Amino acid sequence: MAPPKKFSDQLQAFCESAVRLAELHDAKAILFLVERPTDWERLEEAIGKHTLIVAADTEEELTGALGDDAEGSFDTIVLNSPESSVYERLTQALLEAVAEEFIGPSDAVVAAYSGFESGTIDSLSLIQLDDYLGRLTIRDLRQLNTKTPTETLKLVVDLAVEIGREGREGKPVGALFVVGEHRKALEYCKPMGFDPVKGYSATERNLFDAKVREGVKEIAQMDGAFIVSSKGTVMASAQHLAPPPSSDISISKGLGARHWAAAQISRALECVALAVSESNGTVRLFQNGEVVLRIEPFRRAMKWKDFETDAPDRPEKEGKAKEAKSKDAKSKKESKSAKTAKKAPKAGDSKESAEA
Numbered sequence: 173m174a175p176p177k178k179f180s181d182q183l184q185a186f187c188e189s190a191v192r193l194a195e196l197h198d199a200k201a202i203l204f205l206v207e208r209p210t211d212w213e214r215l216e217e218a219i220g221k222h223t224l225i226v227a228a229d230t231e232e233e234l235t236g237a238l239g240d241d242a243e244g245s246f247d248t249i250v251l252n253s254p255e256s257s258v259y260e261r262l263t264q265a266l267l268e269a270v271a272e273e274f275i276g277p278s279d280a281v282v283a284a285y286s287g288f289e290s291g292t293i294d295s296l297s298l299i300q301l302d303d304y305l306g307r308l309t310i311r312d313l314r315q316l317n318t319k320t321p322t323e324t325l326k327l328v329v330d331l332a333v334e335i336g337r338e339g340r341e342g343k344p345v346g347a348l349f350v351v352g353e354h355r356k357a358l359e360y361c362k363p364m365g366f367d368p369v370k371g372y373s374a375t376e377r378n379l380f381d382a383k384v385r386e387g388v389k390e391i392a393q394m395d396g397a398f399i400v401s402s403k404g405t406v407m408a409s410a411q412h413l414a415p416p417p418s419s420d421i422s423i424s425k426g427l428g429a430r431h432w433a434a435a436q437i438s439r440a441l442e443c444v445a446l447a448v449s450e451s452n453g454t455v456r457l458f459q460n461g462e463v464v465l466r467i468e469p470f471r472r473a474m475k476w477k478d479f480e481t482d483a484p485d486r487p488e489k490e491g492k493a494k495e496a497k498s499k500d501a502k503s504k505k506e507s508k509s510a511k512t513a514k515k516a517p518k519a520g521d522s523k524e525s526a527e528a
């Protein structure tokens with residue numbers, strides 16, 4: 173017979189405090205970041221009517237909570253990120269919870285976790301996801317090593333996310349933005365036809381003006397790339413981008429010509445390229461030929477780049493440590509046995525690379 177699982181008085185007290193906090197702030201869910209199995213039934217009982225999400229690093233730590241014969245009926249998340257700090261694991265758990273639609277991107281969540289003493293729930297946080305996910309994106313943008321001011325990047329990112337989320341008049345719309353090094357970027361451009369921004373003054377083309385952003389959403393329906401200066405001025409639109417091909421780029425197999433163009437221009441120049449996928453609204457930021465940030469079409473929630481990259485098929489690249497890592501991260505994620513009712517759509521699952 174399996175030994176009885178412990179459920180300490182301290183854990184009971186934290187559950188009661190978490191419930192009080194959740195009630196006080198109308199939190200959508202209580203998230204437990206656990207480091208070992210516990211008495212899941214008692215945990216569920218202690219949380220009462222509130223939505224319970226349990227996240228852990230490994231499946232072993234969730235023993236008894238996964239699979240058809242699970243003891244509880246709550247949502248679970250396997251993180252597979254042993255090297256990460258508590259903050260990073262919490263962040264990942266929240267992003268996964270949003271991606272799996274356990275919670276919404278603007279909900280409040282109470283999180284219980286081991287902040288100080290490993291293996292013991294000793295900390296509670298009240299997290300307003302709306303603010304938190306917004307800060308996350310900004311924090312990540314600041315980490316990008318680029319000459320383009322964060323304000324300009326944020327503006328374009330927000331615009332791209334809106335295009336991906338809203339589309340236009342009920343139809344999905346894709347887009348491609350190149351931000352920074354605009355003079356050199358223009359050398360790789362050819363107008364696809366008529367360029368709607370041509371002939372307007374710089375101020376009439378600046379994205380810091382909300383009217384200009386609305387105009388860009390209209391133009392996005394025409395296809396082609398937008399070239400944006402570091403100051404946020406749209407230098408050209410509806411452009412066919414033909415950057416020099418680069419043999420050392422690897423992006424997910426499902427991504428097509430638009431994403432390859434973004435990857436290649438970001439490899440050739442010191443710019444940031446953003447591709448909005450028409451298929452599912454996902455926004456990808458490319459720098460130096462790689463996806464450095466992926467933003468899902470729900471409000472600003474993003475996924476770390478580790479989940480993004482597919483190893484290329486090219487044999488000469490097999491064995492590179494970096495690719496092995498990303499492959500590993502991907503396969504781990506795919507093998508996770510979280511009890512997920514709904515899955516977030518994954519970009520490009522059904523398409524083949526346009527470079528092939």
Ligand SMILES: Nc1ncnc2c1ncn2[C@@H]1O[C@H](COP(=O)(O)OP(=O)(O)OP(=O)(O)O)[C@@H](O)[C@H]1O
Pocket residue numbers: 346347348395396397411412413414426427428429430431432433448449450451452523526
């Ligand atoms: N080099 C390019 N420059 C500008 N626009 C491009 C370029 N390549 C493709 N596009 C535009 O992207 C659109 C989608 O192309 P494609 O399906 O191959 O790309 P994708 O990367 O799979 O993007 P999506 O997920 O939006 O479909 C095309 O209609 C085309 O107008």
